[in-house]
Amino acid sequence: MPNASLERGRITARVPQAVQETLEMAAGLTGATLNQFIVQAALLEAERVIERERIIRLSIRDTEAFTAALDHPQPPKAKLKAALDDYTARRDDQAGTLDWTPRPKRI
Secondary structure, eight states: OOOOOOOOOOOOOOOHHHHHHHHHHHHHTTTTTHHHHHHHHHHHHHHHHHHHHHOOOHHHHOOOHHHHHHSOOOOHHHHHHHHHHHHHHEETTTTTTTTTOOOOOOO
């Protein structure tokens, strides 16, 4: 039985002629088809963006401040306690649901 084919999507883009020519030249220089070149370049950029958004880089000072805050958290403030009390009052443990009926706005 032959390998199951991968599902494929299609991406198309309209670009100015000069952009297309530049991409074709770059693809030719790398020995790839235009489609291969565009997909590879877009994939590399997508991976770079995802990594940049997922990884937090901190200086040593910021890392120490962050870990100190985790090790010694501030006591909960009144608003947080009120939110927890509200959540507890709305929670229905039997049904596993919450009553999300909007409350009237406080003015």
